[in-house]
Amino acid sequence: MKKETTAPLLEVKNLKMYFQTKHKGQNGNVVVKAVDDVSFSVYPGETFGLVGESGCGKTTTGKAILRVLDPTDGQVIYKGRDIAKLSRRELKSFRRELQLIFQDPYSSLDPRQSVYSILKEAVCADHKHRTEAEIRERCDELMTLVDLDPVMMGDRYPHEMSGGQRQRLGIARALACNPELIVCDEPVSALDVSIQAQIINLFADLQEKLGLTYIFVAHDLAVVRHIADRIGVMYLGHLIEVMDSAELFHNSLHPYTRALLSAVPTTDYYGEKGRNRVVLEGEVPSPLHAPTGCPFHPRCRCCTEECKQKMPPLQDVGDGHFVACFNYKNVDY
Numbered sequence: 001m002k003k004e005t006t007a008p009l010l011e012v013k014n015l016k017m018y019f020q021t022k023h024k025g026q027n028g029n030v031v032v033k034a035v036d037d038v039s040f041s042v043y044p045g046e047t048f049g050l051v052g053e054s055g056c057g058k059t060t061t062g063k064a065i066l067r068v069l070d071p072t073d074g075q076v077i078y079k080g081r082d083i084a085k086l087s088r089r090e091l092k093s094f095r096r097e098l099q100l101i102f103q104d105p106y107s108s109l110d111p112r113q114s115v116y117s118i119l120k121e122a123v124c125a126d127h128k129h130r131t132e133a134e135i136r137e138r139c140d141e142l143m144t145l146v147d148l149d150p151v152m153m154g155d156r157y158p159h160e161m162s163g164g165q166r167q168r169l170g171i172a173r174a175l176a177c178n179p180e181l182i183v184c185d186e187p188v189s190a191l192d193v194s195i196q197a198q199i200i201n202l203f204a205d206l207q208e209k210l211g212l213t214y215i216f217v218a219h220d221l222a223v224v225r226h227i228a229d230r231i232g233v234m235y236l237g238h239l240i241e242v243m244d245s246a247e248l249f250h251n252s253l254h255p256y257t258r259a260l261l262s263a264v265p266t267t268d269y270y271g272e273k274g275r276n277r278v279v280l281e282g283e284v285p286s287p288l289h290a291p292t293g294c295p296f297h298p299r300c301r302c303c304t305e306e307c308k309q310k311m312p313p314l315q316d317v318g319d320g321h322f323v324a325c326f327n328y329k330n331v332d333y
Helices: 058-065 088-095 115-126 132-145 163-175 193-210 221-227 245-251 255-262 269-274 305-309
Strands: 010-025 028-042 047-051 073-078 098-101 181-185 213-218 230-235 238-244
Touching: 010 058, 028 058, 047 058, 047 221, 058 098, 058 181, 058 213, 098 163, 115 132, 115 163, 132 163, 163 193, 193 213, 193 221, 213 221, 221 245, 230 245, 230 255, 238 245, 238 255, 245 255
Parallel strands: 028 238, 047 213, 047 230, 098 181, 181 213
Antiparallel strands: 010 028, 010 073, 230 238
């Protein structure tokens, strides 16, 4: 897939997701800007990783794209249509093409339904006529796709399955709708490390077989590095850097991205001893009282007076690498 010759499957433009709170401010109730002016594109067949620490707005971004939450402002252009502005009735035609895989596979599954019943519900959601044999065949096909044995697993209930098996079921349920784009909301964070590797490999295999496009939300940079083609880094509701996956560990420019990378554990003993560990000062500011200007400036050693007053734009520094920092050339860590 060459981005130069391929139109984006999804374009997110100036997306905003604001929440009214009960906290009082000078001008009335305080508004939390969970997602503030986020823009990026996703191309057919690629995996776009969205990373950042808890509370940065990455999951809210995914839900706003899918219209699980209605965006406050901005555009979500899918195949040329702005789905952020569609009515609920118009949105139905897109629902099967855009799917979500949840972080917690147990709470996202109905404990009263068997594996077969859960998949049948998804298969039949388009209300097309199918015989019981055709439904069973499709459910068996979905289970086989995600490496679940239809004979052993078809009649089991979620509480009778392991965490990895439940997540495979969640993936199968999303695939039942024949989607083109899947938002994966931290789909491996609740799993053991050994199972994480299996699920990551499954995502890669399914993408190759079915031509899927992923938005992969995570906080683990090591996981995202293995599956993503491009990566966007978020901080306090803002997208602060976008780059190819290969650039992440070798040419990151934003001081926050570099601080994140310095915290990634490594098995290289001598490399770890010689590595420059960046310890950020202070805490992440509260979204209720977000700082003016660059949201990272209270914790940045390279900030200037300009950083405190203005939000730096996401600028193209070449080769599809974007960074929102006035002083990225002078970062000394």
